[in-house]
Amino acid sequence: MDQKLDSLEKKVLVELVKLVQKRGMQGTVGGWKDFLNLYDKKFGSSLSDPARRSNDVLSSFLKTFGKEEDLKFLAKALQCHLNRDLVEKSKKIISVDESPEQCRGWSAQLLNTHNTHYVIYSHHTKRLEWVVTNLGKKSKVMRSNTMYAVDCEMVLCEDGSEALVKVCVVDRKLEVIINELVNPQKAVADYRSEITGVSADDLVGVTRSLADIQKRMKKLLSHGAILVGHSLNNDLQALKLDHARVIDTSLVFKHSDGLRRPSLNNLCKAILGYEIRKQGSPHNCVDDACAAMKLALAVIERGVDCVVREDVPETERAKLLLHRIPTSVPSEELHRVVPGDFTIEVKPSKKAEGGNYCVIAIFNNPQEADQAFEIVNGNQETDSCGRPQKLVEFQSNAGITTSLYVRKMALDEPLDQVSMKKKRVFQGEENSGESKKLKTEQEIKEEIMVDSNQSNCDDHLKEIERLRQEVREKDFQISKQDKIISELRKKVKNTKKDKKKT
Template sequence: MSAMDKKIDATEKEVLAEIVKWTQKQGMKGAKGGWKEFLDFYDERLGSSLSDPSRRTVDTLAAFLKTFTNDEDLKFLAKVMQCHSNRKAVVELSKSSPDLESPQQKLVCLTLEHPQYPLNYSFPFHSEEWVVTKLGKSSKALKSNAMAAIDCEMVLCEDGTEAVVKVCVVDHNLEVKLNELVNPNKAVADYRTDITGISAKDLCGINCSLADVQESLKKLLSGGTILVGHSLSNDLRALKLYHARIIDTSFIFKILDGPRKPSLKDLCKSVLGHELRKEGAPHNCLDDACAAMKLVLAKIEHGFEHAIVFPHKDVPETEQDKLLLHAIPVDVPKEGLLNIFPKEFKIEFKAKENARGRKYSVFAIFKNRQKANEAFERLQGDEQQDSGGRPQKLVTIQLSTGLTANLYVRKMVCAGSPDQSTSLEKKLAKVEELINKSKKRKTDMVITEELAEPKTNSDQCTNHVKEIKRLKQELCQKDDEIQNMQKILSALTRKHGL
């Protein structure tokens, strides 16, 4: 029995059907031609009239795949088969014995079942440079609780792609397993030093390549080790590595107010109780890998089943006169963006530092906050919220070439958040309103008590006395509230010099 026969025997119909679909997308042809040509030859009764692979038998799917004999085709099919088989095995293990799942395996499944998983982890793993890790022959690999956390730093290359320049890996004890600078081996357009902390000088004399890192990771992940990371898909895409058993820390915590994808910095503050890094400081690859592992260990130990609430960050008034234009294709010139807004708005564009890959971002700066809000409201496009709860619209623009391009225009303040310039005034007004209401209530209760006349009916008198006592008690509580509110008012007034 050939190696391909063994793989096919061990693979289920669903996986085989997916692989056949892949061959169709790639236009691959075996000894009997493509999929439909093969069906016309193989099935005299139905032929290609029933071409949906998922509706064909395992024997038919396997027979088609066996028509591929070219070495390159076989490598491609083996890689795709390995990838689908790995993920299928992980999911099936969870379904077959959910009560026996370890906490680590539950987090793996939580990641795989997340609504954003199909979108974020749809990789071109069939490509030549991609590596698909193996889970091993036994079920022991599928049940392993060993974990390793990873983080990478990437630079923007002149061809528009991203390349890894640093990789750090730690185990569950936070012991460093890999800490390497990587030579991108192609021209770099932007080192993003303010973010990565890496410059051209740091990479002088570095011989470690992406292929070297891939080999190291294959060894580290052998035996079914679970790979941990925050927004791990970004790292795996840059590393060109597919691994089935993963935990994405941006997926495993419940977030209040919708499917917001939290940042590593926010999670560290809310879950671990400390700041990941100072504001404006560059990333530290090793710190980020350790932070991701700590988050997983905290989730395993404490559960964190409740929804995490991230407070809306105050946006300085100077930032509220801006709109962010992001996910702009690199072939769209900045001049072409001027047509998005009416001419009466004076706009200055300022590049955003963390532009990534084939997209870039700019700020549109207006005369004031009101003008920015008006410009956003006039935009044609479906309004939605970004991962941070800020309103944004998907906008289509016409280019001078006659083509169209899509991009997002986003406000700086979260939906439902008050304008920062007026928030203090509203707080002060609210405190004063509550104080005045409490004072009026106090006066009304005094008058009520003075006007209360004794009744001949003893039951009525008793009821009135009880009511008066209750009102007195409530009055005391209101007095305490007034004192506290006055303290708040005084503190706010002193703080802001009002």
């Protein structure tokens, strides 16, 4: 251990010292500040920030730990750092001679290298029961595209902790590698059978322990294998396992609002085209692990869009939200501001909004709601979730110029041409093993022609959209006139009836 400490970079030593401080660990001379008071007579613990100390001071402090338990902790913490450092460095070295399959492996590795990933997967409070995988040699890690997907079920124990009760692992071909019940080896307070599908009777005679599963997982994930899962941090927590090369589909995919993590069931419906389970049904580890693997491969091999657009029901799309309405404007006046035939549902205020309120305008169908939104005069923008809305200025019956927002209930659908373009680009990259080689003059000419054609297509699309807008406006006016004619006919009939009576 001493030789390893002497060869470490300063940032690693600083991280280790901070971990030791956080755990309150004591070496042969006490804690970090005790060591500084003894080691440095001039400044002592007044200069206690590890980042402001030299490598010699940091390594000398870490060498004061000699207990077996402390050395095991330091070895695990060091291995965690080395694993993550290896993954980070391997991102920067991609050979131009790699096959498309190897490049897809690299794509998998890169999927979760963002800030959220590091925050969620930094297990800084590891105890002795935690296992850290060894990624192996750098060359093997860089070229490994071996993938496994995992899903775990946990029970609630009487001591308030959660314990692993079932685990399933599948490989890239969706073949089951592990599908085991696990003895929690603790008194269970709640089996959560409605979720886990496991009861006390299922565990009778089960001897498989967490340590047994950890041993198999550690062997399985050696040599740089990628571990896939949905909300994978929960599974790693249950397995008490630290592995640096992971794909978490709950972080890879995101809702169009960018604020929420999509559920596995919603992702299966949106990306894979099927429902993984009916509402209220218990989880199935094999199904969940297979779904996570399919989702990861959908990105790596087919380049599917990682932004999930929710399927908004027609009843919701037949509505518009009118918000930030001044309380001085009665809801009856809103029919002057927004065109069309709609009913108003005033939404109860959840908080004081500075004298404003909001309502839902309910139309007969989504088409009428869209027409009303298109026709209403206002500056179009989007809300914080990306939904189209307009700031509409108008003069109230009281003669005051004021404003409100009119917003759609769902995002606009993207143009099919955009998704087709993405698909063509991805297919071109996948079919070509020479993506990093210089392009020939012929290829450049072809690209120029494609760009020119694309520009013409864009112009045509704009013209089509303009004509569609005109048609929508005319349809709306015709619909409005039909209603006026219908009302006039009713009045004529009523007038005739009144004359006959007299």
